[in-house]
Amino acid sequence: xxxxxxxxxxxxxxxxxxxxxxxxxxxxxxxxxxxxxxxxxxxxxxxxxxxxxxxxxxxxxxxxxxxxxxxx
Numbered sequence: 815x816x817x818x819x820x821x822x823x824x825x826x827x828x829x830x831x832x833x834x835x836x837x838x839x840x841x842x843x844x845x846x847x848x849x850x851x852x853x854x855x856x857x858x859x860x861x862x863x864x865x866x867x868x869x870x871x872x873x874x875x876x877x878x879x880x881x882x883x884x885x886x
Contacts, residue, residue: 815839815848822872824860824884828852844875848882859885 815837816823822841828850837848860867861883867873872882 817841818871820871821874822846824848824850824858824870824872826850826852826858826884826886828886830854841872842874843877845879846872846882847879848884850884850886852886855885861885 816825822839826835828835830852832852834852835850837846837850839846839848858870860870860872862872863880872880
């Protein structure tokens with residue numbers, strides 16, 4: 815995870831033997847509960863609060879807790 819002007823960029827590089835990773839990150843007043851699932855599907859998909867987003871940058875929200883699921 816890397817903080818950028820537009821939000822949090824996700825560029826996971828997990829060892830192939832790891833099935834998943836859980837991360838809790840506070841960023842600009844919001845909490846992001848992130849689960850990265852390494853199921854080797856090919857293309858990375860990101861869901862925030864159960865809605866798929868385009869790209870790899872988590873947007874900045876005004877407040878609240880948000881669940882993030884990343885499928886690799």
